[in-house]
Amino acid sequence: MISPGSRYVALGSSFAAGPGIKPQLDKAAGRSGRNYAHLVAEALELDLVDVTYSGATTANLLSERQNEAAPQIDAVGPETELVTVTAGGNDLDYIGTFLRGSTMNTLARPVGLVAKRLGNRIRARVSYLKDQSEYDAAADSLSEVVTRIRQSAPRSRILLVDYLTLVGPGTRPRLDVPLNEEQLPSVVLMAEGLAAAFAEAAERTGAELITASTASLDHALGSPEPWTTGFRLGRGTPYHPNEAGMQAVAALILNHLRTHP
Incomplete structure (x- = not known):
């Protein structure tokens, strides 16, 4: 078990940062004070360094600055004992495509023949299909993140935390999920490919999943208690963890740490 006072570094993109969940500690990063990292740190009394940043790719974790923020891996040092990683979705443009x-x-919804033809043209511009090589590249990048963390913090426990399910x-x-019966299965395929990339990286590196x-x-x-937000044009932060989702992910992490000390 991670001891109270241990240094915990949280790395990742918006599914870790928590845009739209109050309080927002860093508006540019979309980083919430009630994201799963803060909830875990609070429960275990850990010294949290949260560098999660909305829009981050694995390159932003490894080597590339994001706006004024240094590569997230820079926050990991020899004293780090726990690291969580939720990234890779932006490498695949997963949420962006959705x-x-x-x-x-939504914009193509007006009725009429001209509008229908225009809507079909608009919808045709969005591709939901990814080549397997893109999922392989995500797995490679996540594996590299784990390798780099181990180089900087050999004693640390590394948890790869994959993405909450949007389409189940x-x-x-429906109004808050304005995709058709043909598009929804393609989103599911993207989510499954991303989850498989996390599993592959964990198997290769021995990181905990x-x-x-x-x-x-x-x-x-569409479930009675969704853990993510739906779509509202121009409002809120669609297709991201809500407060219940962050609490659920934190509970998963806490249960894992307590049952695998």
């Missing part, structure tokens, strides 16, 4: 498709479908068995086209994707299948959009 958002563009939803926006274009009960998700259907937190499968938020599996735990949230019954809490996808």
Whole structure:
């Protein structure tokens, strides 16, 4: 078990940062004081360094600055004892694709033959299909993140925390999920490919894996208690963890640490 006072570094993109969840500690990063890292640190009395940043790719974790922020890996040092990583979705443009498709479908909703033809053209501009090589590249990058963390913090426990499920068995086209029956399965395929990249990286490197994707299948959009937000054109932070989702991911991490000391 991680001892109270231990240094904990949280790395990742918006699914770790928590945009839209109050309080927002860093507006540019979309970083919430109630994201899963803060909840875990509070429960275990850890010394948290949270450098998660909305929009981050694995390159921003490893080597590239994001706005004024240094590469996130720079926050990891020899004294670090716990690191969580949620990244890779932006490498695949996962949420970006979902958002563009939803926006274009919403804008193309007016009825009429001309509008229908225009809507079909707009929808055709969004591709939901990714080549396997892109998922392989994400797995490679996540593996590199783990390798670099181990080089900087040999004693640390490294948890790869994958993404909450957005589209589950009960998700259907609706106002807050404006995708059609053909598009939804493609989003599922992207999510499965991303989860597989996390699993592959964990298997290769020996990092510990937190499968938020599996735990949230019954809490996808359209379920009685979704752990993510739906789509509202121009409002809120669509398709991201809500407060319940962050609490659920924190609970998964805490349970893992307590049952695997």
